[in-house]
Amino acid sequence: MFRISKEFHFSASHRLDHLAADHQCARLHGHNYIVVVELAAPDLNADGFVRDYHELAPLKAYLDGQFDHRHLNDVLDMPSTAENLARHLFDWCRARWPETSAVRVSETPKTWAEYRP
Template identity: 80%
Template structure:
């Protein structure tokens, strides 16, 4: 299996207001997010790629226009956890690129959430 990954960055605020008041994530706060999309294929295309990295530019545009410097509670229909965001980005990517195999989302240098069907 061949796998490629591409990383994207954005900054945004959110609040997990369903958590208890004394939970730090219940307060309004922000992160510098990293989104990594992974694509996989059993065989390479005629150009020797799983997919040309340039083909992933629409994801950068989507992130920049929809998520960057936004309040995620106003963008997502679900709680703005890293886990839900990984699923959201996976579904968005898989609808465009069937080779999408996983998406990872980081809120901090030490934390990662992954969605891999």
């Protein structure tokens, strides 16, 4: 299996309103998010790629237009956890690129959430 990945960045605020009021994530805060999309295929296309990285530009446009410098609670219709964001972005990518095999989301340099079916 061949695998490729590409990293994207955006900044946003959020609150996890469903947590106890004294939980730090229940307070308004922000992150510099890192998103990594992974694509996999058993064979390469005629150009020798899983998919040309340039074809992933719509993900950057989506992140910039819908998420960058936004309040995630206003964007997502679910709790704005890294796990839910990874699933949302996986579904968005998979609808465009069937080779999408995973999406990872980082909120901090030491934390990652991944959705991989």
